Amino acid sequence: MMKKKIILIAMAALGAACILIALIGIATPATAESPRERFFEVHAKRFEYAPDTIQVNQGDKVTIRLVSEDVSHGLYVDGYEIKTAAHPGAEGTLTFVADKTGRYTFRCTVTCGEFHPYMVGYLNVEPNSRLWIFALLIVGVALCSAVIVLR
């Protein structure tokens, strides 16, 4: 009986801690590592980008050179709301400071064929605080529900 109580209290504390840390995480902006200059050459062809995922750290100064391998394509970055386009033989470039953290989808902006709306890639700006904030919330809710049920 005693042991069960201790386990339950531990679970409740852990669950509450998860939720608390998540809430603090929402309130405080993540602090960046020392920013660097980053360069990526992204090749676009129907209906994919290579590389399909771009990994940077918050604060990095990012330059993307967009090269088309077949027809015209574009690249629009969610959240940053900036874009460029590349045509066969004519590259596009995009430079920005990755100040917003999280995963942002980048999308083709030029209708390049039937799968055009699905032509996307990911820009990962570390630390991905959204992921761990929500993960902590979910685990916190789970632990607290377990305690409420088991008590």
Add this chain to the structure above:
Amino acid sequence: MIETKDKLFGIVDLNARFELTKFKPVRAVLKSRWMPLLPILINLFMFVIILLAAFTGGLSAGNYNFGIMIVWILWWVLLMMMLVPGFSRAWCMVCPFPIFSDWAQRTRLFDVKPGKLGGLGLKWPKKLSNMWVMNIAFLVTTFFSGFMTVLPIATFILLGIIIIGAFVIGLIFEKRTFCLYLCPVSGFQGLYSQFATVEVRRKDWEICKNHNPKTCYVGNEKGYGCPWNRTPFDFQKNTYCGMCLECLKTCPYDNMAINLRPPGVDLLVDTKREPRGLDEAWKAFIMLGIAIVFYLAFQGPWGFFKDMVRGVTLPGYLGYIAFHTVFNLLIIPGVFFVFAYLSKRLSGNTEVPLKSVFTNFAYTLIPMGLGVWMGFSVGILLPNGSYILRVLSDPFAWGWNLFGTAQIPWTPVLTGIMGYIQGAILIVFFAFAVGYGWLLAKQIYADVKQAKRGFIPILTFLTLITLVFLWLFVG
């Protein structure tokens, strides 16, 4: 309705109802034969344009096609985010697809012809009177999603098959057999409408008990007997109620009502006439699995998978079909089975069959699945919703500009905070799944001690699946 003393999250009274039809004008409108005929006719007009646009669009890219955009962005997203969770099968109320078979069976466009309905009126086999045919039909339909959602002509073919199918089946089989057991859009609406915040139910059983013959079932001069073959005087689950409103017209005592209710009440219903079943469980698995596969294919960055889904090479396409089928029909249920097994083991209960543990807990995947589909839909609507404004002004791409919106460029909206929206939706529906999971545990296991222990593996499963979707959406 069933009386339950259980409260959701320990606070929400699941017997709470607010009758919308207690307001006289509301009831009067719903009792008119113009309802739902008028919205159906308007909708029919919309679908004529959709069909025309989809046909003339042919093989062109779908993002500037009225048919593609209205069906796959507006309609699909509305269904998942509003109609089903909010209003149950309100889509079916206004659906134009089966109107031709209704007219043919009734030989009336508007008023009521008493007596037998026309057509062969065969009974659908009892063995197939469940979701299995729709489960398979829906899964097979998704094999073609890489074409249907992007090529206008493929959407035309899909809609054509549904409309002709509804008509032909209506000539051969009785009433709304097509809607009940065949329509590809029916299964998930039926399943997820169990979570809906609206219901059609009888009010007072004492009145029904003494009413013979029961006109809601057999019909009278005011309306037809339930076209969906329900017994309006006692059904308790939204699943197969198409909200056609006939029973509001045929009940001489105004004893049928439309109620607002707490979401998810039907998940606790398990009666002889409306038992929980493996067919609905599999529907829940399939819907969950399809959400994962669709996310990977359409919102993920992996080009090789897109190439498989859109059939660049035959082996690749067959590989997608094989993976999709095995994943949805076997792997998801298989993983769930492990947790159901653990639940039974941990509970220490030896009487409850493993099958009912498995089936009953699968109903937690109804709120879960609805949540992940909402998250998925947000990922379609926010980036691509602006296309809708465009095609509304120029439905046939003939250079029209009906509403002055034809030149609006493609504009993603709020996609920067999309991850937060999706994460929030996930948490809310995770909470519903957990809340109902606990109530289901108490139904499954006779005593509370067993329920507590048996609940833990299910809670673990729900947590893990939520984390999987969180990773998909924002990871």
